[in-house]
Ligand code: HEC
């Protein structure tokens with residue numbers, strides 16, 4: 001009797017263990033199904049966003065916060081891998097090669113729309129790609145013997161004045177005349193007011209933004225040796241989706257960068273910073 005009871009209890013125990021085992025297995029299976037379906041849903045959502053990113057007109061992407069978030073997430077690792085070496089991990093550029101900062105609210109080419117940024121990333125600037133932006137270069141005025149060393153020094157002082165920094169008045173006045181002279185023709189590319197030309201990629205010289213360095217020696221070197229800044233083309237390295245994601249990312253970072261302090265009013269600055 002006692003033994004039968006024990007056998008009965010044992011078999012109940014075994015049955016209970018089996019039931020619990022089966023339940024646990026079912027639970028695990030359920031969890032696996034949920035995880036897999038969540039992953040699939042995530043992947044489908046990513047694929048939908050990727051399609052939408054490509055199908056939306058570049059400039060309109062910024063009106064869809066979900067698309068912007070998707071583009072930013074795609075672009076961050078791409079930027080670190082392909083762009084940071086020249087433009088800097090902090091996006092502040094590199095004066096050695098003249099790579100622009102993206103945080104200064106100034107664009108060399110166009111107005112920094114997603115569409116314009118995308119074309120630059122696709123085909124580059126002076127990259128050798130037939131569709132690259134390539135209108136002109138900064139000429140090597142000194143190297144070619146077009147102007148003398150003294151004249152370059154005068155132009156440097158004029159550029160210092162234009163960018164609201166301390167300058168030598170007499171030299172700057174001479175530089176001003178040279179800048180607007182037909183033989184030297186700085187104005188032809190940089191504009192009579194030195195405000196730059198976004199169709200030529202000629203920098204605005206009045207903002208104190210110099211991608212090749214704004215100290216007197218660097219400005220001298222720009223005028224003496226000229227510049228030939230190159231931005232590579234990425235159309236054969238990255239997919240269109242990746243390039244669009246990068247364009248949206250850079251557009252957003254640039255737009256949200258802290259505002260630059262306004263330059264001092266030029267007349268007042270001329271009086272206050274002249275060295276003599
Ligand atoms: C080998 C160095 C180099 C690399 C790598 C590089 N760039 Fe550039 N990039 C430049 C230089 C130099 C310029 C300035 C060209 C000029 O003066 O017109 C430039 C210009 C640009 C401009 C135009 C800025 C303006 O003010 O109009 C954009 C946008 C840009 N780069 C985006 C990128 C992106 C995105 C990547 C990564 C996929 C990248 N660059 C990788 C060197 C580089």
Ligand code: HEC
Pocket residue numbers: 136137138139141155159179184185186187188189190200201202203209210211212213214219222223227228229230
């Ligand atoms: C044919 C057009 C052209 C002429 C003429 C020209 N520039 Fe430039 N300049 C450019 C371009 C384009 C750049 C951008 C750099 C490049 O070419 O890679 C530039 C760059 C510069 C820079 C460097 C800016 C920076 O971001 O660091 C300075 C300084 C400058 N020019 C001053 C002058 C002065 C002064 C003259 C007249 C003696 C002059 N330029 C004449 C087209 C021109």
